[in-house]
Amino acid sequence: MPSIAQKIAQRIQGLPEDISFGYEQLDITREEYSTAAKVLERLQKKGEIKKLSKGIFYKPKKTVFGEKRPDEQQLLKPYLYQNGQRTAYITGDYLYNQLGLTTQLPAVIKIASRHRRIFINTGAIKATAIKSYVDVTEDNYQLLGFLDAMKDLKQIADVDIENAITIFKDRVGALDKQQRQAMIQYALAYPPRVRALLGAILTDLDQQDGVDDLRNSINPLTTFKLALPNQLLTSATDWNIQ
Incomplete structure (x- = not known):
C-alpha cells in the first residue's frame, strides 16, 4: 500500500504541466501537510517542480526552447x-x-x-x-x-x-x-x-x-x-x- 509521501508524489505527477498549484490542490488533510512539505522540497531539488512563492509551485513545461513558465x-x-x-x-x-x-x-x-x-x-x-x-x-x-x-x-x-x-x-x-x-x-x-x-x-x-x-x-x-x-x-x- 503506498505511503502518504508516495500518494502525494503521485498526485503531483498527475497535475498538468504549465499550471501553478498549492497545498489545496493536493487534496491532503492538515495532518499530511508536514509530509507534503518534505515531498515538495525533494521534488524541487530534483527540478521536477519550481517554487513561485510561499506554498505555491508549478511543474515547468519542457519545450525545445527550454522550460516554460505558466502564464500570469x-x-x-x-x-x-x-x-x-x-x-x-x-x-x-x-x-x-x-x-x-x-x-x-x-x-x-x-x-x-x-x-x-x-x-x-x-x-x-x-x-x-x-x-x-x-x-x-x-x-x-x-x-x-x-x-x-x-x-x-x-x-x-x-x-x-x-x-x-x-x-x-x-x-x-x-x-x-x-x-x-x-x-x-x-x-x-x-x-x-x-x-x-x-x-x-x-x-x-x-x-x-x-x-x-x-x-x-x-x-x-x-x-x-x-x-x-x-x-x-x-x-x-x-x-x-x-
Whole structure:
C-alpha cells in the first residue's frame, strides 16, 4: 500500500504541466501537510517542480526552447480560490487587454475580492488588491469583470470608445436571459454610470426584461459624459449619456 509521501508524489505527477498549484490542490488533510512539505522540497531539488512563492509551485513545461513558465493567469489561479471556492478574479488593464479594449499590459495586476485583500510580489508577478462590488463566485466573476470594464471605460489605457461600445454590445448580446438578469442585478451595486451604460446597451439590443430596475436606480437629473456618436448607441440620450 503506498505511503502518504508516495500518494502525494503521485498526485503531483498527475497535475498538468504549465499550471501553478498549492497545498489545496493536493487534496491532503492538515495532518499530511508536514509530509507534503518534505515531498515538495525533494521534488524541487530534483527540478521536477519550481517554487513561485510561499506554498505555491508549478511543474515547468519542457519545450525545445527550454522550460516554460505558466502564464500570469495560471500563476495567479491559486490566489483566486479559498477552500476550493472562487473568491477573487483578475480585473483592471490585464483583463481589459484580454477583452480587446486595450493593447497595454500593466506591470501590476489588479485582483478583486469582496472580503480578501490579495497582494503578490513574487518577482515573477506583482498584483494588488481592490474590493469587488459583490461576493465573487465561479458563476459571476466574468460578468463582474465586464461590469468593471464599463465602470473604467474612460480610464482604460489607449481605449477606443467606439470599439469598446461595439465589444460591449457584442458581449452583452451573446448572454442568455438568465445571464442578462444576473448582470442587471450585479450592476445595481455598481456606480450609476455603469447602470446607465448597461441600460442603454440592453435597450439598443431590445432586451427590456429588468431594464426598469436599472432606470429606477438612477437619478433622472444625472448626466454621463462619454462623447459617443449617436448612431453607435442610439438609446444613449434616453439614459442621459452624452
